[in-house]
Amino acid sequence: MFIDRVELEPDELPKYWYNILPDLPEPLPKPMDPTGGDKIRFLEEVSIPECWRQEYTDERFVKIPDELRELYIHAGRPRPLYRAVRLEKALKLKKVKIFYKREDLSPTGSHKVNTALAQAYYAKKAGIETLVTETGAGQWGTALSYAAKLNDLNAVVFWVRSVYTWKRDRRTFMRLYGAKVYASPSKITEAGREGLKRGEKEGSLGLAISEGLEYASKKRNTAYALGSVLNHVLLHQTIIGLEAKEQFNKLDMYPDIIVACLGGGSNFGGISLPFMMDVLNKKKKIRFVAAQSEAAPNLIKGTYRYDYGDVAEYTPKLKMYTLGHKTRMPPIMADGLRYHAAAPIISLLRHHGYIDALAYPTDEKSIFQAAKLFTETEGWIPAPESSYAIRATIDIAKELDKKGEEKIILMNISGHGFLDLYAYRKKLFAK
Numbered sequence: 028m029f030i031d032r033v034e035l036e037p038d039e040l041p042k043y044w045y046n047i048l049p050d051l052p053e054p055l056p057k058p059m060d061p062t063g064g065d066k067i068r069f070l071e072e073v074s075i076p077e078c079w080r081q082e083y084t085d086e087r088f089v090k091i092p093d094e095l096r097e098l099y100i101h102a103g104r105p106r107p108l109y110r111a112v113r114l115e116k117a118l119k120l121k122k123v124k125i126f127y128k129r130e131d132l133s134p135t136g137s138h139k140v141n142t143a144l145a146q147a148y149y150a151k152k153a154g155i156e157t158l159v160t161e162t163g164a165g166q167w168g169t170a171l172s173y174a175a176k177l178n179d180l181n182a183v184v185f186w187v188r189s190v191y192t193w194k195r196d197r198r199t200f201m202r203l204y205g206a207k208v209y210a211s212p213s214k215i216t217e218a219g220r221e222g223l224k225r226g227e228k229e230g231s232l233g234l235a236i237s238e239g240l241e242y243a244s245k246k247r248n249t250a251y252a253l254g255s256v257l258n259h260v261l262l263h264q265t266i267i268g269l270e271a272k273e274q275f276n277k278l279d280m281y282p283d284i285i286v287a288c289l290g291g292g293s294n295f296g297g298i299s300l301p302f303m304m305d306v307l308n309k310k311k312k313i314r315f316v317a318a319q320s321e322a323a324p325n326l327i328k329g330t331y332r333y334d335y336g337d338v339a340e341y342t343p344k345l346k347m348y349t350l351g352h353k354t355r356m357p358p359i360m361a362d363g364l365r366y367h368a369a370a371p372i373i374s375l376l377r378h379h380g381y382i383d384a385l386a387y388p389t390d391e392k393s394i395f396q397a398a399k400l401f402t403e404t405e406g407w408i409p410a411p412e413s414s415y416a417i418r419a420t421i422d423i424a425k426e427l428d429k430k431g432e433e434k435i436i437l438m439n440i441s442g443h444g445f446l447d448l449y450a451y452r453k454k455l456f457a458k
């Protein structure tokens with residue numbers, strides 16, 4: 028019998044996250060504050076204290092508290108690693124093997140639960156009662172609502188109005204966890220009212236961040252939670268790659284190529300960084316590939332410089348590959364990939380030549396074709412974002428196989444597409 032998946036037992040769940048900061052080829056540039064420190068102090072005040080500490084820690088391995096490990100296990104971790112034998116067969120591959128990590132098997136449908144649970148856990152420990160955030164596509168808002176509820180906290184979500192209006196089922200999802208969900212711009216914050224006055228009816232991620240930060244700063248025992256880009260978010264996400272490493276150990280194999288989609292960089296960092304450790308410290312050779320959209324090709328068309336994280340310039344400036352914080356990006360179905368900049372850690376590694384990137388056209392035709400082939404062969408429906416990783420993996424696998432190269436590819440399935448069937452219908456079946 029051929030078993031096409033590798034499991035870890037619950038007690039094999041990693042006990043530490045991997046912090047890459049001390050292993051980077053040069054120290055990570057510090058945040059910069061053109062206003063002389065106010066923005067950094069403001070962010071610190073509204074942050075979860077332990078997350079703020081982790082943001083700059085130089086411990087190589089950060090202990091995952093036992094109670095949090097219990098929450099991870101309850102949420103279905105460790106997640107399986109699958110060998111895509113059926114997809115390989117459809118592609119007629121002879122030499123190349125494809126594996127995929129199952130972050131789609133998460134309670135809210137994406138890898139974002141990994142950091143949401145950690146942030147909610149630390150917030151609860153610190154006596155915080157309410158977590159506030161912004162959401163664009165809705166995946167992060169759902170994950171935080173879930174994590175807050177399981178830790179007996181309130182959640183408040185400012186959701187970009189243009190998406191809030193049509194994704195009604197995802198709104199129901201958040202409300203099932205008791206979250207308060209506001210369409211942004213809202214009337215309950217100064218930033219929201221100003222936005223409405225300016226006629227910004229649709230809203231934007233930047234405006235939603237501004238609303239959330241303002242709301243959090245004015246309420247007692249309230250903190251702001253961020254779902255990507257920051258160092259502590261990537262730290263929490265390394266659970267993905269750490270598990271995958273154990274799973275490859277069991278197979279006595281090791282990946283040659285790692286592929287993940289990249290918006291801000293949290294799922295890409297999550298699966299890659301634990302392997303990057305071997306590249307930086309043990310001279311292993313791995314090709315890391317970030318799959319992006321031409322709507323937001325921050326690693327490809329961006330420049331490596333200091334820029335703000337949000338449109339309203341509430342955050343300090345971070346050194347990252349950026350398209351510019353005021354750049355308008357065309358709408359795509361894989362909304363989670365529409366961010367103007369890539370995480371500082373990923374950007375630094377890209378700058379030093381450790382990361383490749385590809386971008387696919389905004390019509391997303393080739394993306395949904397890859398998603399369909401994956402669904403037909405493997406049977407799991409991927410999120411539109413994850414389908415970029417599938418597209419890139421298929422293209423790379425075919426090319427290497429043609430050259431007769433015996434390579435192992437690992438890709439990350441960052442989420443499922445159950446709540447994106449509308450996008451599938453539009454892209455594949457609607458006339």
Ligand SMILES: *Cc1c(COP(=O)(O)O)cnc(C)c1O
Pocket residue numbers: 136137138139166167254255256288289290291292293294295363364410412413441442443
């Ligand atoms: C948010 C999201 C992404 C993009 O965010 P990253 O921080 O780049 O990982 C990708 N896939 C899914 C399913 C998401 O929810």
